[in-house]
Each structure stands twice: as C-alpha cells, then as structure tokens.
Amino acid sequence: MRIYAERPGRAGLQLLADLLAAGWIWLTVVAARTVHDFVLAMQQPARTLAGAGESIRGAFDNAARTAANVPFVGDDLARALGAGTGAGDSLVNAGREQMEAIARVAFGTTVATVLLGAMPVLLMWLPLRVRYARLARSAATARAVDSDLLALRAITRRPVRSLLRVAPDPAASWRRDERAVVHRLAALELRSLGLRAPRTPPD
Template identity: 40%
Template sequence: MRLYAQTPARRNRQVLADLIAVVLVAAAVWFALAVHEAVMRLAEPGRKVESSGDSLAAELDNAADAASEVPLVGDLLKKPLQSAADAGTGLADAGQSLQHVVSQVATLAAVALIVLPVALVLLLWLPPRLRWIRRSAGVRRLMDTPEGADLLALRALTGPLGDLAALPTPAGGLADAWRRGDPQAIADLSRAALRRAGLRP
C-alpha cells in the first residue's frame, strides 16, 4: 500500500495537505488547552471563598468551644457561635461547588474545541487521502495484470482530454492506434493514466 504519490507534483500536494491537517489539529488542541486554562482561572474566587469559609468555621468552632467554658452562660454563648461556624462551612461548600462547576465548564469547552475542529479537519482531509490510496492500489493491481497496459490506455482515453494533449498523436489518432493495438500508443496512454494516478510505470 502506497501512502504518497510517486510523481513530485502530486506528492508535494499530498505532503502539504498532511502538514496542514497536522498543524490544524495541533492548533485546535493548543487553543482548547489555553481556553481550559483561562476558564479555570475563574475558579480562583471559589478557592478563596472555600479557604475563607474553612478558616472562619475553624475560628468560630474554637470560639464556641472557648465560650462553652464560661460558667452559667456557656451554652447560650456556644449556640450562636456554632451556628456561625456552620454558616462558614456552608460558605466553604459553596466555594467548592463553584470550583467544581468551573472545572466542568472548562473541561466541556476544551473537549468541544478539540473534537469539533479535529472532526472537521478529518472530514475534509481523510476521505480524499483514503480514496487516493485505494485508487492507486487498484491502478497498481490493474497494471500487474496481463492486459493491464491495454486497460490503462483505455482509462487514459476515457479520462480528461488534458492528459492526452501532451502525447504524440499517431496517424489516425490515439483511439484508432489503441484499437489497432499499437504498442507505442498503448505504452504512451498507459503512462498517461499512471501519471494521472500519481504513479510511475
């Protein structure tokens, strides 16, 4: 199986198309990772809220424990401080929840920014490449058959007229020479069909 054409012009176009596809995929991945990182910066306030809530809850818990030691009114003082500590814990949970949401959004955005462009590149680039690989393999198999040169000559005759313009025209024309089985005309035509497929004889 041949991945690239043997003729320089077509091979250069194929290599260029492959390089463009690789660069576009790499650019899509880089851009998606940059967007992921930028979105993740939005989680910083959530981290600060979580840290502040944890610190506040810890300090209020300590204050509630200390207040409970006060004779007679210790339990009365402890309850509001404990409620405030619970509110600090709730604040920390809200900060953690914000970070989780931001992380999910960043991941989904990155995945979408990778999958969509890569799918588009593959859709535009891969089918023509696979079609050429399959076609060139078919032309190679055809060339290796006993009547391969004759069939390739017929293929050249039924193909674009531009391929025939550069060929020497025998008396009566190329089609007549092919019908008569002229070896030179058949060889010229089969070479033209191979060139069109990007292959060498």
C-alpha cells in the same frame, strides 16, 4: 496501502499538505489548552470563597469549643456559635460547587475548540488522503499485472482533451488492442496519480 506518490513533485505536495494539516491540528490543540487554562483561571474567586468559608468554620469551631467551657451558659453559647460553623460550611460548599461547574465548562470548551478547529480540516483532508491511497494502491496493483485495465480507467476518468493528445480515437485504439496507445493511456492514468508509467515498453 500507498500513501505518497512515486513522482517527487506530487509526493512533495502531499507531504506539504500533510504537514500543514498536522500543524493546524497542533495549533488547534494549543488553542484549546489555552482556552482551558483561561476558563480554569476563573476558579480563583470560588477558591477564595471556599477558603473564606474554611476560615470562618475554623474560627467558629474554636470559639464554640472555648465557649463550651464557660460556666452555666457554655452550652448555649456553643450552640449559637455552631450556626456560624454552618455558615462556613455553606460557603465552602458554594465555592466547591462553583469550581466544579467551571471545570466542566473548561472541559466542554476545550472539546468544542478542538472539534470546531480540527474537524473541518479532517473532513476535507482525511477523505482526500484515504481516497488517494485506495486509488494509488489499486493502480499500482493493476500496473503489476497489465496495462489494459489502467488504459480503460483512463478512458473513463481522464478529460477528453488529455485523451485526444494520446490518440485521435483512444477508445477505438483500446478496443483494437493497439499496444502503444494502451501503454500511453495507462501511463496517463498513472501520471494523474503521481505514479510511474508501466515498466514494460510497448512492442
């Protein structure tokens, strides 16, 4: 599959377009990572909440263990302080749930940023590059065999004004197998793809 043209001017433009497309996609990825980090930074309050819950849970656990050693009322005090431990657990769970939710939002935002940024470029640039590669490959294959098919393709694809510069009646000349005209028509089609003309000159 031929990706780039043989003529330097056309090949340079194709390379420039490829670099611009790659650069745009790279910028899109960088922007997506920036958005991802920005959204993840919103986890800090949730981390603070979870940390506070762990501190409260630890404080009430220690207090419950200490209270259990108090004579007569130790068990009752430990059970009462156990409610504080449960409150700490609730804060920890709430903080972790918020962090997980923010992480999901960050991931979804990243994917959406990449799709919205890169998809338009891919939808316009990639089909054009694939189409060119196919056309150039088939044209190069036809050039290696004969000029007639390329000449016919030029007649069906090139603008009339360009065809008339080759011959007053290019279709009739092609039917009469006028080799000089056929060669020029083939060269016209190849030139439109940035490829070199057939090597064999007309007789």
